[in-house]
Amino acid sequence: MARWQPGTRERLQSTALRLFAEQGFDETTVAQIAAAADVTERTFFRHFADKPEVLFAGQTDFTAMFTTPVEQAPDGTPAFDLVRRALDSAADFFPEHRRSWSRSRQAVIDAVPALEERELGKLANLKVRLGDTLRAHGIDEPLATIAAETAVTVFHLAFTQWIAEPEERDFRTLVEERLAALTALVHPGH
Incomplete structure (x- = not known):
């Protein structure tokens, strides 16, 4: 998995929004978002404090x-x-x-x-x-x-x-x- 690249934050946001729409917010995990965006969970947490922050950043x-x-x-x-x-x-x-x-x-x-x-x-x-x-x-x-x-x-x-x-x-x-x-x-x- 890629660690960081330009546009990672935006990619995480668009990936998370897509997964929230498909699966529901509560059913979507940070691990799923990170995997679908081709980054580690650690990278996710470098950009966002928690899952809701994706929507409120x-x-x-x-x-x-x-x-x-x-x-x-x-x-x-x-x-x-x-x-x-x-x-x-x-x-x-x-x-x-x-x-x-x-x-x-x-x-x-x-x-x-x-x-x-x-x-x-x-x-x-x-x-x-x-x-x-x-x-x-x-x-x-x-x-x-x-x-x-x-x-x-x-x-x-x-x-x-x-x-x-x-x-x-x-x-x-x-x-x-x-x-x-x-x-x-x-x-x-x-």
Whole structure:
């Protein structure tokens, strides 16, 4: 078996996702994933702390995709514009070629209550971190918390639609639709 080569992490992820879909998450072992990816279990554990981490790797990057644009915004940027910046960054993170992976990943998560709980925890953590970032950028309470909750809600609604069959519109379009709906709710007639 090969020990390590470029792309090993991605190969492990795609192999694991395929096995989870075929056999079920609980029924798939790390040993099976490693063997199917032509690596050792030790190599698997160099890339991932555990089996669920295959589905949840990249949490820091995921959070940064929302917080970095807020941190880099000019001082005095209004809260809604900061939300838009965060969501524009998220739209860049979900290009068309990621849709199939995202659909498959979500199907695995939806089938296992513990994974669903972890996914909800990921979104809850994002709300906290984004709220902290907004406050650090000078947005006062309760506006910072409302803005963070709103950004994550808009993201989640857009993402859920983006991975739904037979949706084909791009992620950015879905985000813009949801922001327009929010604007219509807050400012009817605009």
